[in-house]
Amino acid sequence: xxxxxxxxxxxxxxxxxxxxxxxxxxxxxxxxxxxxxxxxxxxxxxxxxxxxxxxxxxxxxxxxxxxxxxxxxxxxxxxxxxxxxxxxxxxxxxxxxxxxxxxxxxxxxxxxxxxxxxxxxxxxxxxxxxxxxxxxxxxxxxxxxxxxxxxxxxxxxxxxxxxxxxxxxxxxxxxxxxxxxxxxxxxxxxxxxxxxxxxxxxxxxxxxxxxxxxxxxxxxxxxxxxxxxxxxxxxxxxxxxxxxxxxxxxxxxxxxxxxxxxxxxxxxxxxxxxxxxxxxxxxxxxxxxxxxxxxxxxxxxxxxxxxxxxxxxxxxxxxxxxxxxxxxxxxxxxxxxxxxxxxxxxxxxxxxxxxxxxxxxxxxxxxxxxxxxxxxxxxxxxxxxxxxxxxxxxxxxxxxxxxxxxxxxxxxxxxxxxxxxxxxxxxxxxxxxxxxxxxxxxxxxxxxxxxxxxxxxxxxxxxxxxxxxxxxxxxxxxxxxxxxxxxx
Numbered sequence: 001x002x003x004x005x006x007x008x009x010x011x012x013x014x015x016x017x018x019x020x021x022x023x024x025x026x027x028x029x030x031x032x033x034x035x036x037x038x039x040x041x042x043x044x045x046x047x048x049x050x051x052x053x054x055x056x057x058x059x060x061x062x063x064x065x066x067x068x069x070x071x072x073x074x075x076x077x078x079x080x081x082x083x084x085x086x087x088x089x090x091x092x093x094x095x096x097x098x099x100x101x102x103x104x105x106x107x108x109x110x111x112x113x114x115x116x117x118x119x120x121x122x123x124x125x126x127x128x129x130x131x132x133x134x135x136x137x138x139x140x141x142x143x144x145x146x147x148x149x150x151x152x153x154x155x156x157x158x159x160x161x162x163x164x165x166x167x168x169x170x171x172x173x174x175x176x177x178x179x180x181x182x183x184x185x186x187x188x189x190x191x192x193x194x195x196x197x198x199x200x201x202x203x204x205x206x207x208x209x210x211x212x213x214x215x216x217x218x219x220x221x222x223x224x225x226x227x228x229x230x231x232x233x234x235x236x237x238x239x240x241x242x243x244x245x246x247x248x249x250x251x252x253x254x255x256x257x258x259x260x261x262x263x264x265x266x267x268x269x270x271x272x273x274x275x276x277x278x279x280x281x282x283x284x285x286x287x288x289x290x291x292x293x294x295x296x297x298x299x300x301x302x303x304x305x306x307x308x309x310x311x312x313x314x315x316x317x318x319x320x321x322x323x324x325x326x327x328x329x330x331x332x333x334x335x336x337x338x339x340x341x342x343x344x345x346x347x348x349x350x351x352x353x354x355x356x357x358x359x360x361x362x363x364x365x366x367x368x369x370x371x372x373x374x375x376x377x378x379x380x381x382x383x384x385x386x387x388x389x390x391x392x393x394x395x396x397x398x399x400x401x402x403x404x405x406x407x408x409x410x411x412x413x414x415x416x417x418x419x420x421x422x423x424x425x426x427x428x429x430x431x432x433x434x435x436x437x438x439x440x441x442x443x444x445x446x447x448x449x450x451x452x453x454x455x456x457x458x459x460x461x462x463x464x465x466x467x468x469x470x471x472x473x474x475x476x477x478x479x480x481x482x483x484x485x486x487x488x
Contacts, residue, residue: 029223030142033215035437037138038131040216042469047130048443049465054123055449057116059456065109066456067101090288096281106271107264115261122254124445128247131432132425134214139421141211145219147414148204151407152480155197158403162190162396169392182392189396201480208478216470218478228420230429235354238427242350243343245428252335252342259328259335266328269321270314278307346426353423360416367409374402 038044076092102109166186172178211219232238243249284301314321378398384390424430432442 028220030139030225031435031437033138033142033211033219033222034135034435036217037134037215038432038437038443040468040470041134041214042467044130044134045467045469047127048445051120051123051127051445052448052452054120055445055452058113058120058449058453061109061112061116062453063456064112065102065105067099069100070098072096072098088289089285092283092285094281094283096279099278101276102273103276104272104274106268106273108268111261111264111268115258115265118254118258118261120449122251122258124449125247125251125254127445128428128431129251132247132428132430135430135432135435136418136422136425137214139225140418141207141214142219142222143225143414143418144207145204145211146222146224147410148200148207149222150410152197152200152204154403154406154410155193155200158399159190159193159197161399162186162193165392165395165399166190178392185393185396189400204480205478212472212475212478216472218475225417228417228424230424231357231420232354232423232427235351238350238354238423239347241429242346242427246346246350246426247428247431249339249342249346250428252339256332256335256339259332263325263328263332266321266324269317269324272311272313274312275310276307277310278305280305350423350426353419353426357416357419357423360412360419363412364409364416367405367412370405371402371409374398374405378402 072095074092074094076094078088078090078092081088081090166183169178169183169186173180173183208219232241281304282301283303287300289298289300378395378401381390381394381398385392385395421430424434
């Protein structure tokens with residue numbers, strides 16, 4: 001049977017909300033990044049090429065059961081003839097055509113084709129997994145850029161506030177309202193804040209360069225991502241869906257089936273084989289054949305033909321078929337264990353992703369509370385400082401506490417979104433069919449498989465391969481001076 005991508009009972013328009021986000025068009029959005037990576041990322045392009053190579057295993061297996069036709073032509077020039085061979089020719093032109101038709105091979109060919117088709121199906125699931133993995137990377141790096149840009153913005157704001165604070169502290173010191181210690185404390189906090197800003201800028205540069213590596217182009221002013229729809233209510237719901245749709249698990253199941261078929265292929269070596277063979281020959285001495293004593297002239301050219309049916313019955317092969325069968329059975333056992341291992345990994349991954357997503361959303365609420373409280377505390381400390389109840393150090397501490405809470409909130413929002421997308425990916429809800437990408441038709445591996453599965457012409461050839469992914473050598477080196485957002 002021909003492999004196909006698994007039917008999806010629940011088509012999830014995962015990023016359908018992006019259509020609203022992107023109209024009217026503004027900046028880059030998440031769907032732009034996913035579409036660009038889908039079309040130009042070398043990892044996914046290489047995976048597609050490897051899948052096309054795997055498709056060819058089916059016609060290779062089928063070729064062993066098809067007729068074979070061969071021809072041979074020979075021109076012989078007798079430089080020195082036997083002196084007593086009066087009828088020996090000076091030269092001979094001979095041609096021969098052989099046709100072999102395998103009739104029965106003990107099921108080896110049929111089972112080999114079925115195993116190859118099953119592995120093609122497994123490869124298609126692997127390609128789904130590659131797509132989902134790439135999209136998870138895109139989402140992560142997209143959110144990294146937004147997070148790091150927001151952190152840079154927060155640190156720049158803090159530096160600006162501390163610069164104003166230092167000037168005010170210096171002015172009050174000059175009129176004797178504050179001490180030199182207050183000025184030194186302000187200078188120290190400003191220097192530390194500038195160092196934190198520089199570290200944040202380096203982090204933003206790294207995230208932008210990683211974005212270029214994954215997506216294939218430099219990030220512009222990235223728009224906030226849309227909400228993730230279709231999130232499961234419980235970990236059991238997520239696991240149940242994943243057990244039916246996770247591509248890694250589906251691929252492992254297909255490989256188990258193929259390994260079982262391989263056992264039948266190995267057992268076929270113990271069975272008889274039948275083939276039909278025909279042969280036609282032509283010979284021409286090109287008029288150089290001598291006369292037979294008595295004046296008779298022999299034929300200068302003639303043709304022959306023969307047909308045969310061959311039955312080959314293996315009687316003893318030194319234990320090779322039995323060893324091959326046991327070997328195939330052992331590999332089937334390994335495949336079955338690998339299937340269970342994949343199932344365990346899926347269950348563990350889905351439950352962990354669900355826990356991370358749920359916890360990250362709870363942490364967002366906690367960090368939001370911390371930000372609100374820190375902002376209120378800062379206002380109170382400033383007000384109390386104005387009447388002499390708080391010191392400059394108290395203000396600096398409150399500002400530092402607010403910055404820490406804001407950074408943690410930004411990071412929590414990033415972590416929650418990435419964890420949610422990773423959960424969808426682990427469930428099998430985040431491959432190309434689910435995302436509603438722009439930019440043309442999606443790549444369907446079944447199309448190439450249908451194209452090559454029955455091709456039997458020996459001189460058939462595809463065009464010379466060319467790289468479809470884009471190079472990034474011409475992208476400018478990134479910096480942290482582009483516009484930044486305060487929140488993801």
